[in-house]
Amino acid sequence: MEERPISPFLKGTAFVMFLFLLAPVILVVPISFSADNYMSFPPSGWSLKWYAAFFSNSQMIGALGTSTLLALIVTVLSLVIALPASYAIVRSRVFGAEALLAFFTAPLLLPTIVLGLAILIVFAGQGLLGTFHGLVIGHLVVVLPYALRVLTTSLSGLPLGVEEAAATLGASPLTVFRRVTLPLMTPGIVATSALAFLVSFDEAVISLFLTGPRLTTLPVAMYRHVDAQADPLVASISVLLIVMTLAVVLVVDRSVGLGRTFVK
Amino acid sequence: MSAGAARAPGGSGQAVAAALLVPIALVNALAFVLPVLNLLRLSFLEALPGGGLGTSYTLDNWTGTLSDVFYLELIWQSVLTSLAITLLALVTSFPIALYLHRSRGRWKTVLLVLVISPLLTSAVVRTYGWIAILADDGLVNNLLAWLGHGGGMRLMFNQVGVVIGLTEILMPYMILALLAGFGRLDPRVEEAAETLGAPPFKVFWRVVVPLTMPGVALGCLLCFVLAVSSFITPKLLGGGRVFLLATEIYDQAIVTLNWPVAATLSMIVLVIFGAALVLYARLLRAVL
Numbered sequence: 001m002e003e004r005p006i007s008p009f010l011k012g013t014a015f016v017m018f019l020f021l022l023a024p025v026i027l028v029v030p031i032s033f034s035a036d037n038y039m040s041f042p043p044s045g046w047s048l049k050w051y052a053a054f055f056s057n058s059q060m061i062g063a064l065g066t067s068t069l070l071a072l073i074v075t076v077l078s079l080v081i082a083l084p085a086s087y088a089i090v091r092s093r094v095f096g097a098e099a100l101l102a103f104f105t106a107p108l109l110l111p112t113i114v115l116g117l118a119i120l121i122v123f124a125g126q127g128l129l130g131t132f133h134g135l136v137i138g139h140l141v142v143v144l145p146y147a148l149r150v151l152t153t154s155l156s157g158l159p160l161g162v163e164e165a166a167a168t169l170g171a172s173p174l175t176v177f178r179r180v181t182l183p184l185m186t187p188g189i190v191a192t193s194a195l196a197f198l199v200s201f202d203e204a205v206i207s208l209f210l211t212g213p214r215l216t217t218l219p220v221a222m223y224r225h226v227d228a229q230a231d232p233l234v235a236s237i238s239v240l241l242i243v244m245t246l247a248v249v250l251v252v253d254r255s256v257g258l259g260r261t262f263v264k
Numbered sequence: 265m266s267a268g269a270a271r272a273p274g275g276s277g278q279a280v281a282a283a284l285l286v287p288i289a290l291v292n293a294l295a296f297v298l299p300v301l302n303l304l305r306l307s308f309l310e311a312l313p314g315g316g317l318g319t320s321y322t323l324d325n326w327t328g329t330l331s332d333v334f335y336l337e338l339i340w341q342s343v344l345t346s347l348a349i350t351l352l353a354l355v356t357s358f359p360i361a362l363y364l365h366r367s368r369g370r371w372k373t374v375l376l377v378l379v380i381s382p383l384l385t386s387a388v389v390r391t392y393g394w395i396a397i398l399a400d401d402g403l404v405n406n407l408l409a410w411l412g413h414g415g416g417m418r419l420m421f422n423q424v425g426v427v428i429g430l431t432e433i434l435m436p437y438m439i440l441a442l443l444a445g446f447g448r449l450d451p452r453v454e455e456a457a458e459t460l461g462a463p464p465f466k467v468f469w470r471v472v473v474p475l476t477m478p479g480v481a482l483g484c485l486l487c488f489v490l491a492v493s494s495f496i497t498p499k500l501l502g503g504g505r506v507f508l509l510a511t512e513i514y515d516q517a518i519v520t521l522n523w524p525v526a527a528t529l530s531m532i533v534l535v536i537f538g539a540a541l542v543l544y545a546r547l548l549r550a551v552l
Contacts (some may be wrong), residue, residue, distance in 0.1 A: 004451035006366050007464065014363035017356045018378065021435050024393025025382055027403065031396050040401035081291065084284035092281035104288055107296045111493030111537075113510045114530040117517050118299035121306065121527075141295040144288060202386040205495055209517070222388045226500055230395065238389040245384050249377060 025242060032235035039230045050236040060237065063221035070132070070217060071200040074139045078147040078196045079189065081140070086151035087177070101152060105145040115141065116209035123210065130212020138210045139200045146199055147192045154188025155181075187255060194252045198245060306527035317523065325528040339532060342509040345427065346491035352431040353438045353487045354480065360435075361442035361479075362472075365449065383436040387496045394429040394501060395420065421503035429501045434490055438483040445479015477551040485544040489537050509533055 027041065035045035054060055085104065089097045107115060119138050120129065128134035158181065166176045182189075204219035211220050218241075222234050307325055310318030329335045364375055382390060397403045398419035405417055419425050449472065457467045473480075495510040502511065509529060516526035 004366050004454060006363060009464075010359060010363055010366075013359040017360050017435075018375075020356060021360070021382060021432060022378065023397060024390045024429075024432060025385055026393075027396050028389065028393045038401075039396060039399065041396045041399075041403045041406060081287040085288040088281035088284035092277050092284075095278075100285070104292055107292070109537075110296075110300065111489070111510070111533060113493050113495045113513055114303070114533055115296070115299070117513060117526055117530055118303040119295060120517065121523060122295075122299040122302055137291070137295050140291050144291060148288070198384050202384070204386060204388055208495075208514075219386050219388050222386075222392075223496060223500070226388065226392055226395070230399065234388075234392050235396075238386075238392060241389060242385060245381065249381060249384065253373070253377065 028235045028238040028242070031232050032239045034232040034235070037231060039232055039235075043232075050232045053233050054236045054240075057233070059216075060218070060221055060225075060233075063216050063218040066132075066215065067201055067218040070135055070139065071197045073136055074143050074200040075193050075196040077136070077140060078143045079192060082144055082147035082151050082192070083189075086148055086155050087181075089148075090152055090155040101148070104148050107141050108145040112142065112203075112205040116206040119206065120209040129210060130215050132215065134210050135207060135215070135217070138206045139203055142203060142206060143196045143199050146195050150192045150195060151185070151188055154185050154191070158184050190255045191252055194248045198248055303527045303530055306524055307531050309524050309527075311522060311524040325524045329525060329528050329532070335529075338507055338509060338512055339536075341507065342492055343536065345423065345508065346488050349427055349430045349434065349491045350484050350487040352427065353434045354484060356431060357435050357438035357442060357483065361439045361446065364439070364443060365446045379436055379439050382432075387433055387494075388500075390433055391429055391497045391500045394425070394432070394497075398425050398428065398501070420501055421505050423502075423506055425501040426498045426506050426508075429497045430491055430494060433494070433497055434487045437486045437490060441483035441486050442476065442479040445476055445482055448475050448478070450475075474551070478548060481544055481547045481551065485540055488540050492536055492540075493533055509536075 031039060031041060031043065032050055033046050033048065034040075034043035034050065035047035036043050089101055116138075119141070123129050123134050123138075128137070162184070163176050163180050166180045167173070171179065202219060203217075204223055207217045207220045208223065211217060216224075218237070222237060226234055306317075308321045308323065309325075310320050310322045311325065312318050360379065364372060364379070367375065395402070399405070400416070400418075400420075402419070404419060408414065408417065419428070453475070454467055454471055457471045462470065493510050495514060498506055498508050499511050499514070502508070509532065513526050513529045513533070516522045516529065
């Protein structure tokens with residue numbers, strides 16, 4: 001398609017809106033180096049004390065550990081659960097595959113505040129509140145739809161001929177999957193893992209309902225901290241999280257290409 | 265073995281496929297379908313004083329909520345605020361989406377990463393960034409003071425802060441929806457309008473905007489439903505002074521322990537979702 005020149009007016013407006021979009025994320029960086037005891041911008045002096053404050057805050061470090069372990073387990077489980085499901089939906093032409101896909105991605109359509117409340121009430125009756133496996137299940141519900149979407153898209157894009165060739169040459173269905181399909185799906189699996197990890201790591205609303213006094217995740221601990229007091233502590237954690245997110249995004253971009261992953 | 269093995273057609277294939285779907289179906293049933301049905305049931309369950317639950321079914325939660333002036337005001341405020349946020353997100357996102365649509369190559373990828381990155385950054389972090397901008401001692405007020413305009417503007421713990429913060433939080437969704445809908449935008453049509461003598465603004469308003477309506481409608485639907493149900497940003501930027509449906513659901517569930525009312529309010533959110541969806545479908549049929 002021919003290109004359309006970008007007018008200076010559009011360029012200017014887009015720049016201002018980009019600034020608005022990125023302002024809050026950019027601003028936490030200077031604040032994290034503040035020497036003040038309360039949050040103000042610009043800070044009156046600079047220091048690293050809020051990074052030190054984070055690393056000596058046992059509650060925050062504990063929450064970081066919980067979130068990391070939780071996100072890792074949820075990522076592995078979502079692959080183990082969604083990979084067979086995506087294979088069944090795409091390849092075996094199960095009756096009503098489209099409807100099944102819609103059903104399995106339906107939790108995404110539900111607001112997390114409603115889903116969180118619904119899970120809270122059921123879990124309260126089962127003694128699952130404030131437990132690690134309760135959090136795993138709660139996170140799986142929101143992560144699985146993403147995983148299934150990316151994996152089915154990735155699987156649908158594979159050339160069927162290669163698998164058929166392997167099968168013709170005598171490979172069993174399991175061997176075909178293990179030796180042909182799975183390696184071809186690597187980009188999709190990388191993207192799914194990254195997305196699952198980030199979604200679980202950042203999940204705050206459902207966790208807010210499911211965490212207890214002794215078990216809390218990092219976003220929940222940060223939320224409670226911001227709700228209670230305004231100091232630069234959360235800024236230093238935010239910067240570390242932003243760096244982690246950018247690293248994950250870069251890895252995905254290098255291995256699969258970001259455009260292909262998120263925009264169709 | 266036949267070439268069709270990978271497709272696994274026929275009876276045994278169906279059985280294998282069904283087995284592969286069992287784990288995901290189990291998670292969905294236990295942590296999605298069952299809880300939501302239970303929530304619906306709860307909204308019809310009698311609430312006992314002190315947070316207990318009765319055993320008999322009643323319409324009291326619904327009639328009580330829908331006849332209470334506080335809740336009616338709450339619902340109205342939530343819808344109105346969400347509409348304002350949606351409109352603002354559309355206005356702020358449109359230039360970015362159009363710019364992205366028209367740029368090419370490596371630069372486009374970089375910009376796309378910039379748009380998606382906030383989406384992957386926790387709402388808590390981004391809301392915290394907004395506190396730094398909007399607080400009494402924040403960027404805007406200190407800038408105003410420095411310029412000699414006094415400062416001391418109240419931009420947080422009120423509707424203004426919630427609207428600004430949520431608009432920005434929802435922009436990436438709007439941008440991605442707009443981009444997905446820009447496929448019909450053909451530069452040749454715009455050029456034709458120009459050749460026929462239309463000034464730039466007229467080309468934009470009469471050609472670009474109508475062609476992007478499907479994307480606009482999708483973006484608005486997405487932003488509206490996300491705004492109605494968002495919790496973290498209104499809670500932190502509203503500071504307990506802005507009452508919206510989502511924050512009230514949380515308070516009723518966690519603070520007051522009135523689960524039937526929380527369940528009823530949740531169902532009202534879903535009804536608003538349904539209404540937005542119907543409106544979207546009608547709008548789409550009208551523009552296509």
